[in-house]
Amino acid sequence: MILLLGGTSESLKIAEAFNECDQSFYLSVVSDYGENLASYAAEHIIKGRLTESEMIAFIQKHQITKVVDATHPYAIEVSKNAICACNGTGVNYFRFERTSYLTDEMISAASIKTACQKALEYSGTIYLTTGSKTLGEFLKYLPKERIIVRVLPTIEVLMAIENLGLSTGQIEAIKGPFSKSLNRELLIHNQAGVMITKESGQAGGFPEKVQACNELNIPCIVLKREQIEYPNKFSSIEELIDRVKGAIK
Secondary structure, X not given: OEEEEOOOHHHHHHHHHHHHOOXXXXXXXXXXXXXXXXXXXXXXXXXXXXOHHHHXXXXXXXXOOEEEEOOXXXXXXXXXXXXXXXXXXXXXXXXXXXXXXXXXXXXEEOOHHHHHHHHOOOOOEEEEEOOOOXXXXXXXXXXXXXXXXXXXXXXXXXXXXXXXXXXXXXXXXXXOOOOHHHHHHHXXXXXXXXXXXXXXXXXXXXXXXXXXXXXXXXXXXXXXOOOOOOOOEEOOHHHHHXXXXXXXX
16 A cells, blocks of 8 residues: 655646556645545545654554655655654655756745845845745745735635735735746736745746746746755656556565
8 A cells, every 4th residue: 555645736647647557545635725636536535744653653554565755845844754754664765856947047045034035135026936834934034015925726825824914915816837928927917026936846837937037037036945865766757656566565
């Protein structure tokens, strides 16, 4: 039995591949939104963040022999918990990691604080496309009145943002990824002076954000991924599936 840690579009593709080869698996998601998407690809779904001890207990209870980590590149704690849980139980760990498109020419930052400090060097609206989960951290360093946030259009996300004190005029609730032209129009509409985004890869629409900023001569500050040592890391779903299928059961 496989435990697939999801929350990304790639995790749903991996789930579909497991279905095609009749491989039984549990798909782990965090939110109601994730659970709704997962219901189309998986029979067995578990919802909620798993600590290391909870993951170990789940592995042992359900006789998990392989953990496939297809979480978001910035869901670092989940990945760390999974690696430790697999080491503690002797279970095979596999990681799907999105290809990085970060280049030396881009303005990058290793922390939220540094990204905010760089953004404050520019005037105008600060356009945040970093999601809702870390918004509270950004608000520690940025003037609230200068921010526009782009987030998923779910009730739980909108309620969380409302609790942080942002007005409806500061929220763009829309599901991506977006084309370069749509990113461009949104930047113009919001009179953006600078964008802060994540290195979310092709599936997260990262190249299109950068391209739109470049065309408009708007600085794009990229919050870099934390670098950790992933065992058995793959950037190809096909290669990942082949290795998982060939692993010792």
